Amino acid sequence: MIRGLITVLLFAAITITGECQLQSPKDFLGYELGEAFSRHHQVVDYFQHVAQSSELVELEQYGKTYENRPLYLAYVSTPENLANLEEIRLDNLKRAGLEDGAPVSKVSIVWLSYNVHGNESVSTEASMATIYDLVKPGGKSDWLKNTLVIIDPCINPDGRERYVNFYWEHKNSPYNPDLNSWEHHEDWPGGRANHYLFDLNRDWAWLTQVESQQRIAKFNKWLPQVHVDFHEQGVNSPYYFAPAAEPFHEVITDWQRDFQTQIGKNHARYFDENNWFYFTKQVFDLLYPSYGDTYPTYNGSIGMTYEQGGSGRAGLGVIKEEGDTLTLKDRIAHHHTTGLSTVEVSSKNTTELLSQFESFFAKPINAKYKTYVLKNDGNEDKMRDLMNWLDIQGIKYGTASYGKSLSGYHYGSGKNKSFTIGTNDLVININQPKSVLTTVLFEPKTKLNDSLTYDITSWAVPYAYGLEAYATTADVRPSGAVQIEEFTPNDLGPAYGYIFEWKNLKDARLLAALLKNDLKVRYTTKPVTIGSSRFGRGSVIVTERDNDSGYHELLQGLANKHERQLTRIESGFVTDGPDIGSSDVAYLKAPKVALVGGSGTSSLDFGATWHFMEQNLGYPVTTLGTDYFSRIDLSEYNVLIMPNGWYSSLDDRAISNVKEWVQAGGTLIAVQGAINKLKGAEIGSIDTYNSDEEKKKFESIDEQVKEEMKLVPTSEEERYNIREYVAGAVFRVSMDNSHPLAYGYNKDYYSLKTSRNRFGYLETGNVGVIKSADDHLSGFAGEIVKKKVATSLVFGQERLGRGSIIYFTDNPLFRSFWYDGKLLVANAIFFAGN
Numbered sequence: 001m002i003r004g005l006i007t008v009l010l011f012a013a014i015t016i017t018g019e020c021q022l023q024s025p026k027d028f029l030g031y032e033l034g035e036a037f038s039r040h041h042q043v044v045d046y047f048q049h050v051a052q053s054s055e056l057v058e059l060e061q062y063g064k065t066y067e068n069r070p071l072y073l074a075y076v077s078t079p080e081n082l083a084n085l086e087e088i089r090l091d092n093l094k095r096a097g098l099e100d101g102a103p104v105s106k107v108s109i110v111w112l113s114y115n116v117h118g119n120e121s122v123s124t125e126a127s128m129a130t131i132y133d134l135v136k137p138g139g140k141s142d143w144l145k146n147t148l149v150i151i152d153p154c155i156n157p158d159g160r161e162r163y164v165n166f167y168w169e170h171k172n173s174p175y176n177p178d179l180n181s182w183e184h185h186e187d188w189p190g191g192r193a194n195h196y197l198f199d200l201n202r203d204w205a206w207l208t209q210v211e212s213q214q215r216i217a218k219f220n221k222w223l224p225q226v227h228v229d230f231h232e233q234g235v236n237s238p239y240y241f242a243p244a245a246e247p248f249h250e251v252i253t254d255w256q257r258d259f260q261t262q263i264g265k266n267h268a269r270y271f272d273e274n275n276w277f278y279f280t281k282q283v284f285d286l287l288y289p290s291y292g293d294t295y296p297t298y299n300g301s302i303g304m305t306y307e308q309g310g311s312g313r314a315g316l317g318v319i320k321e322e323g324d325t326l327t328l329k330d331r332i333a334h335h336h337t338t339g340l341s342t343v344e345v346s347s348k349n350t351t352e353l354l355s356q357f358e359s360f361f362a363k364p365i366n367a368k369y370k371t372y373v374l375k376n377d378g379n380e381d382k383m384r385d386l387m388n389w390l391d392i393q394g395i396k397y398g399t400a401s402y403g404k405s406l407s408g409y410h411y412g413s414g415k416n417k418s419f420t421i422g423t424n425d426l427v428i429n430i431n432q433p434k435s436v437l438t439t440v441l442f443e444p445k446t447k448l449n450d451s452l453t454y455d456i457t458s459w460a461v462p463y464a465y466g467l468e469a470y471a472t473t474a475d476v477r478p479s480g481a482v483q484i485e486e487f488t489p490n491d492l493g494p495a496y497g498y499i500f501e502w503k504n505l506k507d508a509r510l511l512a513a514l515l516k517n518d519l520k521v522r523y524t525t526k527p528v529t530i531g532s533s534r535f536g537r538g539s540v541i542v543t544e545r546d547n548d549s550g551y552h553e554l555l556q557g558l559a560n561k562h563e564r565q566l567t568r569i570e571s572g573f574v575t576d577g578p579d580i581g582s583s584d585v586a587y588l589k590a591p592k593v594a595l596v597g598g599s600g601t602s603s604l605d606f607g608a609t610w611h612f613m614e615q616n617l618g619y620p621v622t623t624l625g626t627d628y629f630s631r632i633d634l635s636e637y638n639v640l641i642m643p644n645g646w647y648s649s650l651d652d653r654a655i656s657n658v659k660e661w662v663q664a665g666g667t668l669i670a671v672q673g674a675i676n677k678l679k680g681a682e683i684g685s686i687d688t689y690n691s692d693e694e695k696k697k698f699e700s701i702d703e704q705v706k707e708e709m710k711l712v713p714t715s716e717e718e719r720y721n722i723r724e725y726v727a728g729a730v731f732r733v734s735m736d737n738s739h740p741l742a743y744g745y746n747k748d749y750y751s752l753k754t755s756r757n758r759f760g761y762l763e764t765g766n767v768g769v770i771k772s773a774d775d776h777l778s779g780f781a782g783e784i785v786k787k788k789v790a791t792s793l794v795f796g797q798e799r800l801g802r803g804s805i806i807y808f809t810d811n812p813l814f815r816s817f818w819y820d821g822k823l824l825v826a827n828a829i830f831f832a833g834n
Helices: 002-017 025-029 040-053 079-083 085-095 122-135 141-145 157-170 210-222 254-273 328-348 350-362 380-393 435-442 461-465 505-516 551-561 603-617 652-663 673-680 692-709 714-724 783-789 819-832
Strands: 057-064 070-076 108-113 147-152 226-233 245-248 302-309 317-319 325-327 371-374 406-410 415-419 426-429 469-472 497-500 521-524 528-530 533-535 540-543 567-569 585-588 593-597 622-625 639-642 667-671 729-735 748-753 766-770 776-778 792-800 803-808
Touching: 025 040, 025 122, 040 057, 040 070, 040 122, 040 157, 057 210, 070 122, 070 210, 079 085, 085 210, 085 350, 108 210, 108 328, 108 350, 122 141, 122 147, 122 226, 122 328, 141 147, 141 328, 147 328, 210 380, 226 328, 254 302, 254 328, 254 350, 302 328, 325 328, 328 350, 371 406, 371 461, 380 426, 380 461, 380 819, 435 461, 461 748, 461 819, 497 551, 505 521, 505 540, 505 551, 505 603, 505 819, 593 603, 603 819, 639 673, 652 667, 652 792, 652 803, 667 673, 667 819, 692 714, 692 783, 714 783, 729 792, 748 819, 803 819
Parallel strands: 108 147, 108 226, 226 302, 593 622, 593 639, 639 667, 667 803
Antiparallel strands: 057 070, 070 147, 317 325, 371 426, 371 469, 406 415, 406 469, 497 540, 497 567, 521 540, 521 585, 528 533, 729 748, 729 766, 729 776, 766 792, 792 803
């Protein structure tokens, strides 16, 4: 009782004075950093303590995760700078040409991002050591006179807590450094990804996840001169810091390259003093634009990744291959050192950092293409979503009055063509502050000075959105605003029925909402004209005959909520096409969907599908674990999705259950690796080749490669093998858009191929196919891959008994950023197996 009273009085004294004494992490947490993994609430508590105790820190909550954990930024600088934070921020945007006026303040901004991968958990521990050393009396505060340090202590709290909880539950006491111990082997899905199992370090540009959306909104309000993304890698790897590896994107400036080297040399000085191993210029390149180093780089920063050995295998300590024990304390010390070293070098070079940052934005880069024209095909939802994304990125766009015919690179054909600019086409010119970012995101083919790269090599926005587009060397400046018709709320009354088009994921969201609210719907399997309006295949019809009287009130509320325009149907006798009562207007039974996950499946691909169902489509899904899958009564479900994986944990009984379920009427959606599992179990007729002749041809190529490899020097083996590698390349896919799987699509679709696996055509149901090697449009694909994927299946459906199997040999939901692929999955769920 006395102890409690003393605590209350001390707290009251602190509250009254507004001051408390700054404590070290050890004193505050009750243990030395590295002796235990701190949970997120402890990290938040410590940062709040530092902000309350030091006049050098302001703390801001900028968002929440899917699991409602808070996301914070700490602003660290002198009291004078913190009093002028808004001026410093606006001055920085003035240097970037994003605000009017001349900057007054001369403060550089260093942004330190920790723990984007949850099980690379040393980062957050190091953030506490770093902020303490920056603000403690006698610390590094001199560096803050001309520098603002922004610290994000944990980008991915949900993933980190998953790992930390695992470790606390499984660790020995004391910890066991034997790599075989359970504490060094995370259970599926591991802690790397966020709640929806997304790799947040692939989402900086695409913003599919709520953590990314909230963080980038803040990032683009500051645009730091220096940004560091702290990571971990394999247990036996020494520390990695900048300069980065090739390939560098060609838009990266000499200054950005040189300053990376300058910072790296300063790190090396400290590491050499401590006899710590490290490496530079290898593995981690600067190309793919959605990393925590490249996205800031393309926004004017010195963007860098720092990688400590350890990750989810290291725990509190682990024995490395040379017999040394790598401890969490070691890992903290390394990240702590490079964090402080980065601030030190930046502070000493603030004047040059600000000057070069301003130069980065001062004029457009010398790029081949000056203007990108995206044709407005009437799909205003797609155009609106694209414009919203451009607004977040700070990329300017508009329309242009240009009467002359132009010539430019046509994304769809991969050839130069003549074209004209329509009155409402979207025009993006690189003569703007975000010139570099615009070029990187829209260029049809990224130049590779080295094909050995860490990630995908094609991401051009027109392909991802499925838009007809041109890149031209002509300097066409936008002069007007793109006109997108505003939604007019529906005012429905009693009628024979109502119909809406099927062109966009937003249409699928409304359909999902109708089914969840027990409204009965039908859809067109052939085009239909009602009055003067024509509706394509897949258009959704809601009639009074199928529903209770007064249905239109519920329908109106849902349609207005989802901003879908409905067309009134006065009679079942239509102007053209099948009448409403025709068998070509099919009744849609609400599907009950299940999704397989767990050991043997790709956690990232499972997560992308889970996220799609809940956050994009808004439709219920039951997730089924592979560890108990064989005991499930599948008859409770109409649709079963098997995402990419190897499914080694599914036994013969489970696979037999799946086959019997399909034959009884189920719809099975198999993605990438799941197809291999079905093929191996002889479920369905899909095969690798189209014929015995094709099989012999490809086997001959494989034998030739084996013979050639015998004489390839060891130093050239990796480069030689990339002939059979595809690094996220775009291929044109010919679509049968009369098939339910392709409702709402044009004749061509652009698929992002991330695997060299190929499958031959089906006997029937070849919905999307690659017809020749010439269908390769963008990104790196090895010469052998291009030969093999010619004449191959991309999307298809075949009957099996009373049910069917839908094949996605490429994943339409890859990282959730391939906007144009999402309607394919909605079609598979609602229409293809109906």
